Amino acid sequence: MPKNFAIIDLFAGPGGLGEGFSRAGRSSEDRMKIHLSVEMDEHAVQTLRLRAFLRSFEEFPKEYYAALKKGKNLPDWHTLYPSQWKDAQSEVRQRVLGGDGVFDELAAELDNAREAHHGDTILIGGPPCQAYSLAGRSRNKGKADYVLENDARHYLYREYVEILKRLKPAAFVMENVKGMLSSEVDGGGIFHRVLDDLKRAGDGYRLLPLARPIQPAGIRADGRDFLIRSEEHGIPQARHRVIILGIRSDLAGNLPTGLIPLGSPQPKVSVQEAICGLWALRSGLSAGDDAEAWQEAVRDQATRMARAAAIPAPVRDIVREISDSTALPPHRESRWRGEYIGMPAHLREWFHDPRLTVTLQHETRGHIADDLGRYLFSAAWTRAYGRSPKLEQFPVFLQPEHRNRATGAFADRFRTQAADRPSSTVTSHISKDGHYFIHPDPAQCRSLTVREAARLQTFPDNYFFCGPRTKQYHQVGNAVPPFLAYQIGQAVLKLLA
Template identity: 70%
Template sequence: MPRNFAIIDLFAGPGGLGEGFSRAGRNPATPMDIHLSVEMDDYAVQTLRLRSFLRSFDSFPPEYYEALNTGTVLPSWSELYPSNWKLAQGEVRRRVLGAHGVFEEIAVELDKAREANHGDTILIGGPPCQAYSLAGRSRNKGKTGYVAEEDDRHYLYREYVRILDRLRPAAFVMENVKGMLSSRVDGGGIFSRVLDDLEGAGGTGYRLLPLAAVPPADGQRADGRDFLIRAEQHGVPQARHRVIVLGIRKDMAVPDVNSPLLGDPADPVTVAEVIEDLWKLRSGLSRQDETSAWQSTVKAQAEAIASHGSIDPGVRDIALHLARDEALPSKRLSRRVLDADRLPDHLKDWIRDDRLSAALQHETRGHIPDDLGRYLFSAAYARVHDRAPKLSEFPDFLQPRHRNRASGDFADRFRTQVATRPSTTVTSHISKDGHYFIHPDPAQCRSLTVREAARLQTFPDDYFFCGPRTQQYHQVGNAVPPYLAFQIAKAVRRLID
């Protein structure tokens, strides 16, 4: 009889880790099911609850596809499938881990999961990273009176460890930003403390294993940087570098590990391969948003770029073409996917859903006319030079009028995601303005849509993000790439099976 592992997902976000583990858990030899997901953001909780509900079926309900394919509002699941919806509500909890009384409430579920599964549980999750990220640390330095030792966010990982102590799972996976490796508090590195606490948790303790490096043969702890995973080396079309620690309970009998658990690095997947089959869209205009006005604005910006005296010849040719082109995109929203498909086989199987005939949440933002010119120039430059231009390489008339633009702090302010390589890290900042996530096609003059960002994060096309568009972006940027999580889950399964 197979062992069934119950998964506890902490700081779950919209469910990137959970999606990967639940997909890997469909293997009947070692089934893994999510028992509990805990998240504080209300919109992410709605997304998690919907996905949990859908996973309760062998095949997603026909009403789900009907709503997605026709663009209508999702039905009331509590009325159509009350028992399934009740299970989803119980699985997903909106709670602030670390807040008063929350641990005591969660502990009840932890005990139930451990006892019902005879100790066969898995803990996954990533404590909030703002205190560790390089951007967050930069912002903190500018705060008057900021004291790192007094920032509770540095120690939220201890709530993860506290739950690890209570649950004593067979295995755990903890994810965080690369900046955790260099973050320092009280004069010492935070990451070594994190590893000490994880290693000694649960009474019996845990063996900590890197996933993308060979563990030390003598059973010693791996070097801190060995826990860094570069997602682009594992089939994800995104240069996302994250610290991920795998722990196996020391009383578990596991095979010797003499090669990287995630396998050897794979060929990189490019931006173009994963988004070019989505319908071409125009951006919006922040005012008087009509197709003719948008096309006229783009042509005017293209003419200005082409006529600038010091413009790059290759960029000038693209701008001249757009200034004369009568076939600029006309739609801001598309529910269609083109027939052309360069998705690699592993992502085609992972992302596509044959019952889905629409592109979900593929709608563009509105931009001011000057930003259309900046987006056009940046995308054209990236097409010619295979890299996005620095702000200093923009012509004078496209330079933003910010007082600090010459400081060097915003050199990548308008960054195109180059078509021929993996994207840069998709972060929650994409919810703010999109300047760092410009589409590689100069004719579209826009930032990425939610669906394009979700593709770069390897969310399946049938994954629906709840809430307004800004919150959809935020959820996508905060997630672990589900396809990477799937590979991690398979590695965990091999060890504990």
């Protein structure tokens, strides 16, 4: 008899894990549906509530598409669909996990979900990772008053464990950064402590790597076995994350030894394949912006580089074409919906919504003229050599004037995403300046748009991010790729069956 699983999504961000699990739950005989999402960021909460509301319909409301087509604000859903909007508000809670009284408030909700679904619940989520990430640990070392053991972010996973104990779900999925494998606190590694706490929670769990064959019970997996390389699973991004799957002990007795839950590696998807069909755009100028001024600034930078003997000939040839071009892109924003020609079938099916007639949130940032030159050089070098240049390979007149440039700490400061392979990891840093996420086309001379970053993260094209553009970037960078989450959701249902 088919089951109906209730999903509890913690540290939900804009809903990457939840989107994937929800879609997996709609495409299986056993169903999964989000019962509760918990997130602290107000703009991510707005995004979650909108998506929860839309998912409550068999087909998204026509008013949604009408507003997107006109480029206007979304309707007052409370007035149009009061019952569905009320349910969406109830589903998504803006709370700080670990805050005073939050666990007690959620406990009754967890108990209700467990009892109403006869134990058929699934817990998902990724505790904040700043304390574990390599970049975060590097920043912390530079803080004179930083004490590792006093950083509460190291222990936020315990909030996840406490809810796991209370809910006692059939399965759980916990996601975190690769740096968790090497992070240490109180004189020991944090990762095996996390594994032990998860394994012993509630009635006990059997922990499984998703991308390795299931071993006989009693054989402990190595920490690195839990590392998922997203580019091996149809994601156009080299995002490497620790993902732990736990199956409740009473359900784990007959798991199929030798099965790889996520299946064999898939062909890699390139940046160009992922963003195909999105209109070519120019960046803006931070001051005095218009199309003619921007084009003149780009040509000036290109001409300067074309005459510089220090720049290798293959790069000079590319920038010379741009200095002579009369067809540089004039627009900073495009709502035109392109075709998916050249995109792998699995992503075309995933992204495409036939009722969506426009492209969402595809507009560019403004940059200072000197950064236009750096972006142009980096993109031209990447096209010529298939890799982004290090800062030391930039000509002197393009070097940024900051005191730390010679230390090597910013060697990848201006990083172009090569067109012919998966991107580097899309992180929340994309919300700051875009220097690490330069578009591969030198003629566009810009960082990625929100929609391009969302494509690399595999958010469907009809996924709308709420809040100002900086907050949209932040949400995209903080998410789990939904198409990866979809595959994980399918694997969980298969194992529970």
